Amino acid sequence: MTLFIILGVIALVIVLMYNSLIGKKNQVENIFAGVDAVLKKRYDLIPNLIASVSKYMEFEKSTLEKVTQLRSEANKPNLSDNEKVKLDSQISSALGSIMVAVENYPELKSNENVMNLQHNLTEIESQISAARRAYNQAVTDYNNAREMFPTNFMASLMNLQRKDVFVINEDERKNVDVKGLFHT
Amino acid sequence: MKTISQLTDFYYNTLYPQILELEKERKALKERMIKFAIFIGAVAFILFYFLTDKLHRIDSFVLVLFIIPLLGLASFIYKFMTKDYASSFKLQIIEPLIKEIDENLRYNPTYKIDQQTFINSEIFKEKIDRYNGNDYVTGSIDGVQISFSDLHVEKEEKDSKGRSNYRTIFQGLFIVTSFNKYFSNSTIILPDSAQSLFGSLIGGWLQSNNFSRSQLVKMDDPEFEKEFVVYGTDQIEARYILSHSMMQRILELKKKTAKPIYLSFKDEQMNLAVAYDKDLFEPSVFSSLLEYKVAMEYIKTLQLTLSLVTELKLNEKLWSKR
Numbered sequence: 289m290t291l292f293i294i295l296g297v298i299a300l301v302i303v304l305m306y307n308s309l310i311g312k313k314n315q316v317e318n319i320f321a322g323v324d325a326v327l328k329k330r331y332d333l334i335p336n337l338i339a340s341v342s343k344y345m346e347f348e349k350s351t352l353e354k355v356t357q358l359r360s361e362a363n364k365p366n367l368s369d370n371e372k373v374k375l376d377s378q379i380s381s382a383l384g385s386i387m388v389a390v391e392n393y394p395e396l397k398s399n400e401n402v403m404n405l406q407h408n409l410t411e412i413e414s415q416i417s418a419a420r421r422a423y424n425q426a427v428t429d430y431n432n433a434r435e436m437f438p439t440n441f442m443a444s445l446m447n448l449q450r451k452d453v454f455v456i457n458e459d460e461r462k463n464v465d466v467k468g469l470f471h472t
Numbered sequence: 473m474k475t476i477s478q479l480t481d482f483y484y485n486t487l488y489p490q491i492l493e494l495e496k497e498r499k500a501l502k503e504r505m506i507k508f509a510i511f512i513g514a515v516a517f518i519l520f521y522f523l524t525d526k527l528h529r530i531d532s533f534v535l536v537l538f539i540i541p542l543l544g545l546a547s548f549i550y551k552f553m554t555k556d557y558a559s560s561f562k563l564q565i566i567e568p569l570i571k572e573i574d575e576n577l578r579y580n581p582t583y584k585i586d587q588q589t590f591i592n593s594e595i596f597k598e599k600i601d602r603y604n605g606n607d608y609v610t611g612s613i614d615g616v617q618i619s620f621s622d623l624h625v626e627k628e629e630k631d632s633k634g635r636s637n638y639r640t641i642f643q644g645l646f647i648v649t650s651f652n653k654y655f656s657n658s659t660i661i662l663p664d665s666a667q668s669l670f671g672s673l674i675g676g677w678l679q680s681n682n683f684s685r686s687q688l689v690k691m692d693d694p695e696f697e698k699e700f701v702v703y704g705t706d707q708i709e710a711r712y713i714l715s716h717s718m719m720q721r722i723l724e725l726k727k728k729t730a731k732p733i734y735l736s737f738k739d740e741q742m743n744l745a746v747a748y749d750k751d752l753f754e755p756s757v758f759s760s761l762l763e764y765k766v767a768m769e770y771i772k773t774l775q776l777t778l779s780l781v782t783e784l785k786l787n788e789k790l791w792s793k794r
Contacts, residue, residue: 315707322708418712425690426707 305442312430316451319426320369323419327362327376330412334359334383337405341386344393348386355382373454376416383409424453473613473779474573479771482572483565490564491761494557501557502757508549516542554757561755562607569770570609573778577611584608584621585646593648593743594660595734597684598641601628605646607753613778614787620647620777622752623745644731644748645777651713651742652786657706658738659713660685661722664701693719699726713737721784728776728783744780748773 338352345352362375387406390396397403431450434443474482483491562581570579584605591600603625610619623646626638666675680688685703689710696719704710714722726733734745752773759766781787 319707326708414715415708415712418715419708421692421711422707425692429690 302442305439306446309433309439309443309446309448312426312433313448316423316426316430319419319423323416323423324372326412326415326419327372330379330383330409330416331359331362333405333408333412334379337383337386337402337409340399340401340405341390341393341396344396345386345389348389351382351385351389355379355386358382370452373452380413380416420454427451427453473782474775476768476771476775479569479572479775480767483569483767483771486572487565487568490568494561494564494755495761497557497560498755498757498761501553505550505553505757508553509546512542512546512549554755557757558755561761562753565755565761566607566753566770566774569774570778573774574611574613577609577613577778580608582606582608585619585623585648589648589743590623590625590646592738593646593736593745594658594738595662595736595743595745596625596641598627600625600641602626602638606751609778613781616652616781616786617650618647618778618781619649620645622646624751640749642745642747643750645746645752645773647744647746647777647780649742649744649781649786651737651740652788653713655709655713655737655740657704657709658686658736659689659702659704659706659710660737661700661702661714661735663732663734664697664699666701691719692716696720696723699723718784725780725783742784742786746777 334355338356342349342352358375358379362372362379367375387409390402390406433439434448434450559581566581567579570577585608587600587603590596590603603623605621605623608619608621612618622644624643625641627641628636629639630636664675664679666678679701682688682703686705687703687707689702689704689707691697691700691702691711691714693716696714700722702710702714722733722735729746731749732747734747736743753770755761756766761767
């Protein structure tokens with residue numbers, strides 16, 4: 289009788305640990321879908337932005353082309369999460385430099401359409417930042433559960449892999465060096 | 473936004489004639505009340521003496537039976553006697569103060585934030601049995617809609633003997649404003665009682681297993697996370713609303729009010745409850761209106777509440793919401 293109770297308790301603990309790990313793993317995936325959605329929102333703005341600024345921006349043609357190219361890469365299917373994260377950070381810095389460059393063109397600065405796009409981008413930037421923070425928290429919870437006692441035994445049995453958080457890279461933290469970007 | 477010192481000047485200069493008038497009224501009222509209290513006290517004493525004499529003992533039950541209705545009667549009489557004074561105080565002092573802060577604000581001393589708004593905010597989930605409030609202010613500051621009122625919300629509880637009494641769910645200011653970001657889910661921010669009581673490990677576990685609330689949203693600001701607990705139906709949106717700067721501003725607001733604060737973001741609105749634990753904007757018959765401390769309390773509360781818009785930068789409109 290006692291044996292059955294012990295076995296029952298062990299089974300229950302295993303089920304609970306299994307479920308909590310799966311729950312955390314799904315939470316990460318779930319939130320990544322949210323991250324993906326806001327990233328996509330930004331990609332959708334890019335063609336519009338390029339179209340409105342390319343007439344004026346003679347010197348920055350290469351940057352504009354780079355953004356367009358990054359966008360088409362990001363829209364490819366079957367990208368891994370890590371690739372998406374990497375593309376996102378490249379696009380962020382390229383867009384940032386375009387926005388700074390706009391300041392040098394008075395016609396662009398006063399253009400209603402460009403202003404609108406600029407504000408939309410800032411707005412989406414703040415959504416992306418929120419999504420990243422949510423993702424990082426979910427990943428931290430997941431990684432903690434994966435490595436902490438007692439769920440770590442269960443996690444290694446389930447062969448759960450460690451996931452990476454979004455890293456704000458040093459380039460992005462720095463102020464964008466516009467001249468350096470456009471004259472290389 | 474007018475500063476506290478500007479409002480203090482207004483109070484002691486522009487409102488001075490009214491204050492003197494009210495002071496006369498207050499002193500007369502105070503005298504009447506003292507006389508009345510002496511009379512009631514004497515009657516009570518005689519009655520009590522007579523009763524205990526008859527029962528031959530001083531039973532604590534008799535005492536309770538006697539004192540509770542007496543206290544009830546006393547508070548009723550107090551309210552009745554101060555009614556006129558309170559209403560002239562509100563019209564002559566509180567309303568001009570509000571108008572001085574912003575011309576287009578409207579004040580209604582008897583109206584309150586309606587119960588449905590309070591329930592919809594989802595801040596307090598308990599069943600409401602008594603809902604009272606007054607001192608309603610509404611209008612817009614810097615393009616941001618704001619309304620607030622004093623509220624006292626209670627729940628009826630029965631003790632072991634079947635007697636019912638009312639327990640306060642919330643008493644203080646309840647403020648509703650429009651919010652400058654679009655959102656479609658709800659995010660609730662409550663004072664962190666579990667973590668400060670049980671420590672972060674057990675407290676955190678308790679929070680994540682709170683069945684009356686939606687998902688726990690852990691915030692990446694340690695100071696904020698220590699003071700508050702956040703529940704939301706959408707992890708990303710909760711962080712969209714609670715940007716790093718917003719969290720700092722909420723912490724700042726908490727320090728300024730020095731009271732427990734509760735927030736909820738729902739239906740494009742921000743709801744804020746500040747638990748002052750007393751009825752605000754009421755005159756006291758026993759302290760002078762000229763006293764600095766008394767005046768400051770009215771001024772500070774009003775200024776703090778109405779500067780909320782600039783304090784939390786609700787007036788900084790996003791492009792998409794213009």
